[in-house]
Amino acid sequence: MLHHTPDEISERHALKVNPAKTCQPIGAMYAALGVHGCLPHSHGSQGCCSYHRSHLTRHYKEPVMASTSSFTEGASVFGGGPNLRQSLKTIFQVYNPDIVAVHTTCLSETIGDDLPSIIKSAVEDKTVPEGKHVIHCNTPSYVGSHVTGYSNMAAGIVKCLCEKDETESKRINVIPGFTDPSDMRKIKGMLKEMKADFIMFPDTSGVLDTPQTAEYKMYPDGGAKISDIMRAGGSSLSLCLGKWSSEAAGVELEKKCSVPFRVLDLPIGVLATDRFVEAVSQELGLPVPKSIRDERGKLVDMLTDYQQYLYKKKVAIFGDPDTVIPMTEFLLSAGMMPKHIITGTPGKAFEKRIDSMMKEHGHDYEYNCSNSADLFYLHQLIKKEPVDLLIGNTYGKYIAAEENIPFVRFGFPILDRVGHSHFPKAGYMGGMHFISGVINTLLDKMDRETPEDMTMELVA
Amino acid sequence: MTLSILKERKDQVVERINGNETVSCSRESLAGAVSQRACVFCGSRVVLYPIADALHLIHGPIGCAAYTWDIRGALSSGPELHRLSFSTDLRERDIIFGGEKKLEAALDELITRHNPKAAFVYSTCIVGIIGDDLGAVCRKMTELKKIPVIPVQSEGFKGSKREGYFAACKAMFTLVGTGKPENISPVSVNILGDFNLAGEIWIIRDYLKKMGVEVVANITGDGRVDDIRRCHGAALNLVQCSGATLDLAKMMKEKFNIPFLRVSYLGIEDMAESLYIVADHFSHIDKDIEEKTRQLVKTELEQIMPEIKKIREELNGKKAAIYVGGAFKAFSLVKAFRRIGMSVVLVGSQTGTDEDYRELAKITDPGTVIVDDSNPRELSDFIVKKGVDVFVGGVKERPIAYKLGVAFCDHNHERKIALEGFTGMLNFAREIHNSVTSPVWKFHPARLSRVEEKSSEVCCG
Structure with a gap:
């Protein structure tokens, strides 16, 4: 289908072709799902809500619930205040969540609906029943990307829920970046293994990776508890795992509750996981348990066993900054050569970080790195300088097919494969899972293309 | 039967008794509902996008293009320009200063590069608010590029998918009659x-x-x-x-x-x-x-009937639920299920009209629940209480069905198997049969409890 892509790279300013990002509200919806008992609410046209739910459902293979203000022509002329008030009434009457997380859309943002005062009056006149919460954030679709929306909702959660508490405690807040429930579960698992006292939010594990129980739960058992989030204001440190998606929440926690924060990468790959484990160990004065050291050892064992298949292999990778950055580092650790590294999310800091990472690894080869890029551009880069492997979301499959490149799915969204909700890429074990996918995909292609009398050795 | 139906939706849900029932419909969704409905843009986009040698440019923030990129398996026997996703990716400064210049530049570049036979330019919510003159830009580009550049007035908030269909038809109609109708058979x-x-x-x-x-x-x-x-x-x-x-x-x-x-x-x-x-x-x-x-x-028929008869024997007496976008599809599905021995106990649509629902009341069996613009809570309640065996719906309904231990058939745009024609009927029967009789259900807790109930009934009886 991509035979329409010309070889020559064309200068483009006015448009995106085959985007590598989507808009803010879906990120806000996803972050809100990481709060237990929360119904995300989309303040805009009903199409937005429908699209976000469909997209998230396709990626997570789970029902995704969210309500909408169902804007009409009238609302977009006279303001959406009445729609939001009616929405809150309907929601608490019928769906009875513990908390509603309202985000805006380009429409309500541009007509200038004032969420805080609409919500305030709904609380005052008891449209919002006592003991229930309504939180909010602004997510103009024409700023940033879906990652920005996640970040804004994570910060909104802090703004609306966290309470200052000056009693001394040795506890960390962990604010994971926009990543799958499998990763969030893995991060929690490592913290538990270390016996850390922690509060993690948003947390979509147990919400978007639920077991078959024969019961349809509108609010699944998982998600960060409101009472825990409130207590996050009394922690001693916040670890923001991802500059793009989590730093804003850390900043907000510092501003509101004087909790200092550190920005780390999502623990993907050996080095980023090392840094995460060290940071937790350091802050809480906890030793790294043998189980975690063993996991690290197994990952390193796998990397060394298969280094000959990874070394100097050229890779193109695309996705969100907070996952692409540590993944690029992981590829470098494995001896691979990231050649084209792009994100659809805007922000020069992406290139800067990749550049400094390349320098740290002592690389002097030519590579392409862009923020705010799209897959049409990536395809042209690949046509010009072919690679041995492509890593990215579902939409990469068209490039992979057109250019016959082995392809490993990674990031958001993955609409056409299963497993990412359950098998993490985070932590040492997640690294093993991911890199075995890479190795097996490369070997599959070699096997396929090697004449039968020269098949791969059975033991590599 | 007590069901969680919103008070305001009471007359949008009826149980068929004598076939003369009417369902209130074509209403705006209640604000705050978890509606399964989409918007005007969505309607226009899905209707026009299969035109494979046209350029489809979405004028708006990136989301509208991202969520509709290649979402239907609309195949082409030739060009596949329709499967690419083009967006003006409006940014904050465009919202403030207007997006017309950007739109012009985007059209100029795309038409030059891809040489499409025509271009459709889709309006989104935001374009309606900032007031870009889509018509003027399209007229200018038509003149400049010598191909029809057609505005599609599909601002999302102007209604549901139905209004989008109308906007798409108006856009297409500007093309009709501009070619030469020569050498066309009277048949x-x-x-x-x-x-x-x-x-x-x-x-x-x-x-x-x-x-x-x-x-x-x-x-x-x-x-x-x-x-x-x-x-x-x-x-x-x-x-x-x-x-x-x-x-x-x-x-x-x-x-x-x-x-x-x-x-x-x-x-x-x-x-x-x-x-x-x-x-x-x-x-x-x-x-x-x-x-x-x-x-x-x-x-x-000779080719498909033997197998359909066999399938019918195995599916006889099973119950189906249908929730689709347009009601017209539901008519055919009610009959198709009857053909494979199944009864439809729930049928609904996102955008049915009064006429559609009268027809549904006529062709369904007594006891069938008919709904307009439903939501997950209602649907899951009906599925459980009616003891549904297979649910036919779209992407948002699929995981609900599976969570409830109910088989599912994708009859929406994501389907990869042809369901039309006589061969399509056989494919449909096979798919329903496979989904209903798959051995995986025996592990499902909901099915286990059904089996337990049955065996305890036997014991007591």
Whole structure:
């Protein structure tokens, strides 16, 4: 289908072709799902809500619930205040969540609906029943990307829920970046293994990776508890795992509750996981348990066993900054050569970080790195300088097919494969899972293309 | 039966008793509901996008383009420009200063690079608010680039998908009549309202060809701009699907005096009936056409009936629920399920009209629940209480069905198996059969409890 892509790279300013990002509200919806008992609410046209739910459902293979203000022509002329008030009434009457997380859309943002005062009056006149919460954030679709929306909702959660508490405690807040429930579960698992006292939010594990129980739960058992989030204001440190998606929440926690924060990468790959484990160990004065050291050892064992298949292999990778950055580092650790590294999310800091990472690894080869890029551009880069492997979301499959490149799915969204909700890429074990996918995909292609009398050795 | 129905929605849900029931519909969704409905843009986008040699540019923030990128399996036998995603990716400064310049530049670049036969420019919510003059930009680019550049007035907030269908028809209608209708047989049709999911329109074209009917334009599955430009030369329009292209047929009737027939290619009865009415329409020109059609239906049925009968034996007495976008599809599905021995206990749609629901009340069995613009809470309640075995719906309904231990058939745009035509009916029967009889259900806690209930009944009895 991509035979329409010309070889020559064309200068483009006015448009995106085959985007590598989507808009803010879906990120806000996803972050809100990481709060237990929360119904995300989309303040805009009903199409937005429908699209976000469909997209998230396709990626997570789970029902995704969210309500909408169902804007009409009238609302977009006279303001959406009445729609939001009616929405809150309907929601608490019928769906009875513990908390509603309202985000805006380009429409309500541009007509200038004032969420805080609409919500305030709904609380005052008891449209919002006592003991229930309504939180909010602004997510103009024409700023940033879906990652920005996640970040804004994570910060909104802090703004609306966290309470200052000056009693001394040795506890960390962990604010994971926009990543799958499998990763969030893995991060929690490592913290538990270390016996850390922690509060993690948003947390979509147990919400978007639920077991078959024969019961349809509108609010699944998982998600960060409101009472825990409130207590996050009394922690001693916040670890923001991802500059793009989590730093804003850390900043907000510092501003509101004087909790200092550190920005780390999502623990993907050996080095980023090392840094995460060290940071937790350091802050809480906890030793790294043998189980975690063993996991690290197994990952390193796998990397060394298969280094000959990874070394100097050229890779193109695309996705969100907070996952692409540590993944690029992981590829470098494995001896691979990231050649084209792009994100659809805007922000020069992406290139800067990749550049400094390349320098740290002592690389002097030519590579392409862009923020705010799209897959049409990536395809042209690949046509010009072919690679041995492509890593990215579902939409990469068209490039992979057109250019016959082995392809490993990674990031958001993955609409056409299963497993990412359950098998993490985070932590040492997640690294093993991911890199075995890479190795097996490369070997599959070699096997396929090697004449039968020269098949791969059975033991590599 | 107590169900969680919103008070305000009471008259949008009825239980069929005597077939004279009416369902309140075409209402705006209640604010705050977890509605399964989409927007105007979505409606326009899905109708127009299968036109494969046109450029489809979405003027708005990136999301509208991202979520609709290649979401339907609308196949093309040639160019695939429709499967790319083009967006002006409006940013904050465009919202403040206007996006017209950007739109112009985007069109200029894309038309130069891809040489499309026409360009459709979709308006989104935000464009309606910031007031970009889409019409003016399109007129200017039409002149400059010498191809039709057509604005689609599909601002999301102006209604639901239905209004989007109308905007799409208006956009297409600007093309109709601009080509030369030469060398077209008097026995000729346009196929409206089929999107060539999984190659379905090719099945229908093949039947028509065997009947000696020429197809002038596919609207819009595997569609081509030049075909649409000359489609006013066809003698008849065949319109499938409730709302999507009916307006276009009406416009063509008014302006070009082309009659239209409403057809459905789903299920044996409706597929055969559709071919017979076409034959009947042309029987005064082609004396043999009715016989050819009878032969065609006979041959096709001989191929599929033995297996369908077998499937029917195994599915007899099972219950189905249907929730689809347009009600028209539901009519055919009710009949198709009956054909494989199953009864439909719940049927609903996002955008059905009063007329649609009257028809549904007429053709369904007593006790069937009929709903308009439903939501997950209602649907899951009905599924459990009615003891549904298989649910037919779209992407948002699938995980709900699975969580409840109910089989599922994707009858929406994501389907990869052709369900139209006689072969399609066999595929449908197979898919339902596979989903219902799959051994995985025996692990499902909901099924286990059903089995336990049954065995305890036996003990007590």
